[in-house]
Amino acid sequence: MQIAELEHRTGVNRHTLRYYEKAGLLQEVVRRGNNYRDYPEKAVERVAMVRQLKALGFSLREIREVLDALRSDSIDCEQGAALMAEKKAAVDDKIRELKQVSQMLGAEQQRLEASAAALREAGRCKE
Amino acid sequence: MQIAELEHRTGVNRHTLRYYEKAGLLQEVVRRGNNYRDYPEKAVERVAMVRQLKALGFSLREIREVLDALRSDSIDCEQGAALMAEKKAAVDDKIRELKQVSQMLGAEQQRLEASAAALREAGRCKE
């Protein structure tokens, strides 16, 4: 497919798609005779994955490392497995920390709700 | 305490500390007669929190919103509670997505480990 279709199907700006390609995130792009890019179906999924990982706080560099290992045709298996383990550990750490933040936010929410209820007729917050 | 001590105790560059203050992340800083900043003990904890949230993928803008609500002396209680609920929901979404990523990485790790084991004497990966 051409870049306009990939842009439309992923919602990602064509300039950004070319930028991702330069950054090594989309390696399966071929050129046709007219020098136009020709993306395979898989590219839609791959771009979606890049965007998801990005939203979760990974840098493009980290995303490329993971994608490279997932392709796993140039890298050594044990090395790839180790990288996956390392990235998984980082993700699991992040999950643990986020759970703490979630708990903290929940507690704060309840505190504020209690204050709000207690002051429902008194007026403003600030006990 | 002076900026050097806060810098030392948090490990955060003094330029960054001043940058955070300008960005509204440290509002409890007072000035002494000589115009030097005077940070309260609490600042150490607050800076740590900023760094933690940052590492988890929050922008400084988002962090400020949460910290502002936590201070909760200018904001309405119900409004604050709603903001907390909203941020908590976002964090919980992030946790769910990260769990999926963790699972995916774990599966890939196992696949690569299996390949590595199968080929322990055959030589390189790439079945």
Next chain:
DNA sequence: CTAAAGGGTAGAGTATGCTCTAAGGTCAAC
């Protein structure tokens, strides 16, 4: 054949979040 739509590259511009430099004021010790 030509106009419009789509593609290509190079490179400039923007936002965020630092990080550092320059120029200068303050303070404690000698």
Next chain:
DNA sequence: GTTGACCTTAGAGCATACTCTACCCTTTAG
């Protein structure tokens, strides 16, 4: 009173990740 270690501000510089502009080529429809 001067040295050196501290502090101040303003603003430059840098990395990342886009986002857009300028300019030119290709394809398709009339």
